[in-house]
Amino acid sequence: MTRGFGPARNAGSGRELPLPPFQPLGLTVRSNPLMAKPLNLIVACAENRVIGRAGRLPFDIPEDKAWFHAKTAGQTVVLGRICFETWPKVLADGRQPVVITSNRALARPNVRITNNVPDALAVAQTLPGEIMICGGQRIYEETLPRCDRLLLTLVHAEVPGDTFFPEWRHLAWRETWRREGRDEHYRYTFSILDRQ
């Protein structure tokens, strides 16, 4: 995933971007170990729901890359093969990938492989940290209806692309956090949305 490219730096300044504190779901610290971990879905999406173009992100927003890296560091990341293969930092910062693919040759000691979403989520439940679902399209489509939290970067533009996020605006959400941002190309909103 091209969102993984490059360090999380402020364009032009060379400084690390400040990141907001992340409040984990209350359910994350469970008194009952049998209780399933919540499913967090993280995405950067244009107003026309485009998320990708030719295997890359359709926009290059340093603040969003910083956000994405911070939110997935140390967590279990569930993702498709293309996202896995195009995200250089997927194995950095303590991330534990669960890759959905028919290509079992991608398996390594620290890379779990499954060939469907339900199995991937079952494996993810056994791993430490939060479960962060990172796309691509089919994986978002299958998991959006059952996700507990959406970490959404909504890019306020219509951009060309070939990969889409499913419509989420008709579902019932409670926005628990929001921050506006902009760079020289885009205006965008970071939101944390909990399913009602």
Ligand SMILES: NC(=O)c1ccc[n+]([C@@H]2O[C@H](COP(=O)([O-])OP(=O)(O)OC[C@H]3O[C@@H](n4cnc5c(N)ncnc54)[C@H](OP(=O)(O)O)[C@@H]3O)[C@@H](O)[C@H]2O)c1
């Ligand atoms: N803006 C964002 O936040 C964001 C997030 C993620 C991705 N993206 C963009 O989206 C694009 C990549 O996403 P993508 O949807 O094209 O690819 P992808 O989901 O990363 O990878 C597709 C491959 O993963 C496997 N796969 C995916 N869903 C599956 C399912 N439900 N069941 C079984 N196997 C499944 C298959 O692997 P095999 O062929 O190996 O069997 C499939 O060919 C890129 O452009 C990327 O930059 C953007």
